Amino acid sequence: MLSERQMMILRAVVRDFTNTGVPVGSKALAKQLPIHVSSATIRNEMAALEEQGLIKKTHSSSGRIPSVEGYRYYVDHLVKPDPLQPNDMDVIQSSLGGDFHKIDEIISQSATILSNLTSYTAFTLKPELKDARLSGFRLVPLGRRQVMAILVTDGGDVENQTFDVSEDVKGDQLEAVVRLINDQLVGLTLPEVIKKLQLDIPVQIANYLQSPTGFLDIFGDVLTRAAQERFYVGGRLNLLNFSQDSDVDSLKSLYSLIDQSDDIANVLGQPSDNISVQIGNEMTNDALRNYSLITATYDVDQHGKGMIAILGPTRMPYSRMLGIVGAFREELAKKLLDYYRFYDE
Amino acid sequence: MLSERQMMILRAVVRDFTNTGVPVGSKALAKQLPIHVSSATIRNEMAALEEQGLIKKTHSSSGRIPSVEGYRYYVDHLVKPDPLQPNDMDVIQSSLGGDFHKIDEIISQSATILSNLTSYTAFTLKPELKDARLSGFRLVPLGRRQVMAILVTDGGDVENQTFDVSEDVKGDQLEAVVRLINDQLVGLTLPEVIKKLQLDIPVQIANYLQSPTGFLDIFGDVLTRAAQERFYVGGRLNLLNFSQDSDVDSLKSLYSLIDQSDDIANVLGQPSDNISVQIGNEMTNDALRNYSLITATYDVDQHGKGMIAILGPTRMPYSRMLGIVGAFREELAKKLLDYYRFYDE
DNA sequence: CTTAGCACTTGTATAGTTTGAGTGCTAAAA
């Protein structure tokens, strides 16, 4: 249990350290704090805080820096999100102000805005109606030997891919395949489709085509791409700003983590209604040991919920970041509601 | 003009330095060279080479490193491409061996292979029939409010984009737009299309739609994307391996150069039938000052020519790299000929 | 409970020293 004064000190330590990156000592705090006590008193309190594992020294006679637990306590009990800078609000509104013709453009743009505002790396996921179902599949012949496969879900997601077919594949064969898929698979959730695709379909499709594997591969490709959570990343390179000292290998593994769409959903964690902060080794993933992740859901009513997140150093200025993330998710939700309102009715 | 012995020394300096990264001195050379001369003799010869600007010292009493001109001379006159390691050949053949349904998959895969073989960053461009012409445009309605725009060129490139339309846009309106575009624009080269799109079309399209801008934007988008040279990058992160010391800013500008498709064509330069090497500041672009670029065309007969390239440090082992690039372009051309043969006839 | 005072620790910065690899030059040998 912390006294008022200890909280004040912990708050100041976190503030100072996240701003300057330098361990903070008792003297500096004594000057800075609103109450009037000597540095010796502060030293005593700091010893108590260290006792509880909230702050620590970098070496035996250094100032203190927050431990992961200290950050945790700060984030849970002490921090107050900064109100957004008017300037930042302008940036958001003008960047989101344009005319968009795709949800994905808005979401992808959001990742960029968020990374610019924070100068960290940002992630955005679009609102996901869970259990999206397959609502349509087409094969569109494009020329002598090209066909485009298009898959649509009832959530409005579209996935497509062009591929080459040898010319002896007849148009009516293609149609037969499309009819088969639409008859058998439309209305199912994507995982169900994937399952059926491996069991029932190959047998049936063999009736129409001599070498069916090609088509199934294609359809499978498009399908799995549609099934996996898509996310956008903004400010990838910002990682370089604050990882300078850390070695190349850990940077590389971090980048491959970011580019690997499978893992990212796990990393971001379950959507919750609150803004959540994961600090350093609280995350299971080793590559994130020295980073913090702020995630937040945004809510677009019946169109589902999406997520935004920023990834920065453990010593990020949490109050400012929480302010930005909080404000941004509101703006994004508004924008999306507008967008849906326009195209829906 | 260089004597035989000077050439031998220059070659050895480049070899040694590209392998070890350490300036090479007279003593080490004396031991290593096939002829039997003292280090003093080597020193004299090195002084002569330095006189001609082919090698230089890092400080007044250091060993020598090649200058850009020295690399140039080495690459132009002294280097002999290493034959490919059998192991490397296996990698190429197995990686390209699979079944592909898209040219782009082969080209993109190639960038990955090439970056793995070299452990540098690799670029690949697909074979380009110059002056590709617009051969078709479609608008495919996908659901209540989504439409996909598809553009096809006679080179077989497909570009597409999904967008939302408000529901009061009628199907026959879409058809009218498509007909208009196909009547007026098919057969023209893409730059011509872009020009016409800005002049004639807006007037005509106004007859069919109240708010035509949306559609033209979409078409324009898809069009410009199709018009610009597409290229693939492999091993982006490898830049981190050999740029460790260099500062974050230059790394960032290099990455943004790589991701900016407009510039890359200029950087790679004109296709020539030979393998070409650009060294350090021979390249106009500032961000590439400390790098070297090896580019090569590959030839797929009537299907045009493409390019591959690798970007590495100025002190790359040129002989090995030239061997890899040379062998790879052959294999790639073969693979593509196979591919076209299968789908063409 | 607070604080002044003090001894102690440690990282950083600066300056001086040593070492080793390398150079250019000179004069003798080939």
Place this chain on the structure above:
DNA sequence: TTTTAGCACTCAAACTATACAAGTGCTAAG
């Protein structure tokens, strides 16, 4: 004329010593 041994010289890098500043814990007095 070319090659080579020898030597004085240069410079980066590694190490040592010293001083300094910021900070700590502890003690004893207020």
